[in-house]
Amino acid sequence: MDYRIIQVKEDILEENSKRAEELRSILKNKGIYMINVMASPGAGKTTLLVSLINKLKKEFKIGVMEADIDGDVDALRIVQFTGVPSIQIHTSGACHLTAQMTHDAINEFNIDNLDLLFLENVGNLVCPAEFDTGSNINMMLLSVPEGDDKPLKYPLMFEVSNIAVITKLDTKEIFDFDVDRCQQNIHMRNKDAKIFEVCALKDQGVDELASYITTLVKENKHA
């Protein structure tokens, strides 16, 4: 039984990588930059996206794809608070998005005029890290209430994320969260990770992240 599970998983991951490369190539031809956003449930993904998009939408045409097992609250929030187009993907119980699921969703979503596409993955620090979605970059969020030790317990998520955003920073005293120790733990998993510290509800630190993303999207346009 164990061997069969491992073999099937390897096949799935290999197939997924091919689909991801195909999707990246399609997006490149259209000049679209896609960011895969991952985090635990309730880490503040949608709240950060709302704040980011309101800073970026004057310069770029933006779309959002929201993945959840059930519900549509996140896609509605994006439309209501930013005005940019958003669709909700339901994963039929799956704990992560695959490249194929992402591609299927894109086929139902008019992306042709977009510069920047955010993909909000299922809230989960484990499984989404295993599957390349076809995005250009992975951005993960770690919220202060979760604790500064999370990189010790969920290594792959931090290894595959180019950007790590520490969210809900205004609560660091309440939760005895050590930002320096957290940065060390993140860099132990990925020495090149670019770390940002934000409190999206109070508009703290989001400008720096928006500026970094602006550079990435512009580089992609001119690549």
Added chain:
Amino acid sequence: MDYRIIQVKEDILEENSKRAEELRSILKNKGIYMINVMASPGAGKTTLLVSLINKLKKEFKIGVMEADIDGDVDALRIVQFTGVPSIQIHTSGACHLTAQMTHDAINEFNIDNLDLLFLENVGNLVCPAEFDTGSNINMMLLSVPEGDDKPLKYPLMFEVSNIAVITKLDTKEIFDFDVDRCQQNIHMRNKDAKIFEVCALKDQGVDELASYITTLVKENKHA
């Protein structure tokens, strides 16, 4: 590809259910009550266990099995702050525990004299809910910073949990968390779920949960 994945998953779940029933039968013969503890990363599982165990350890012989992808901070915390035996299970990257993994861990852990065994699952609101571990009961934690809408997005976790514990209750004003709405959302997924509200660090609400667990363990002894 899709059919093959579904078929393998059904096989795995069916095999897992058999293993879980076998393990429950073994535990029953030994008079041991096992509680599977599930939650998002950083929801406060270990903190709640420390508080609970210090209230229950005079009456019962207790053991703890801590599952994580990597690290051993939780097992060390349990031993340091409660004095009860604890082992760390590493899941080799897996996002959940199976009944077989639980059984293998029990074989390495001397449980013969225990009355109560806590199994702390991998921090994840999705996958652990799919796999029966062989425990007598599922206890899930939802921390206030995650938000009161989580039952809408992660239905299965709430459906399979007999006990739902709202943790970090002292921060409900900070995070605009509506306890009544959260209770309604939980009961929408599972009308029989027993809900507790705690702040383990301030020793609020944990006595009620300890009392409920005491009744369950005693009933198990006399069943």
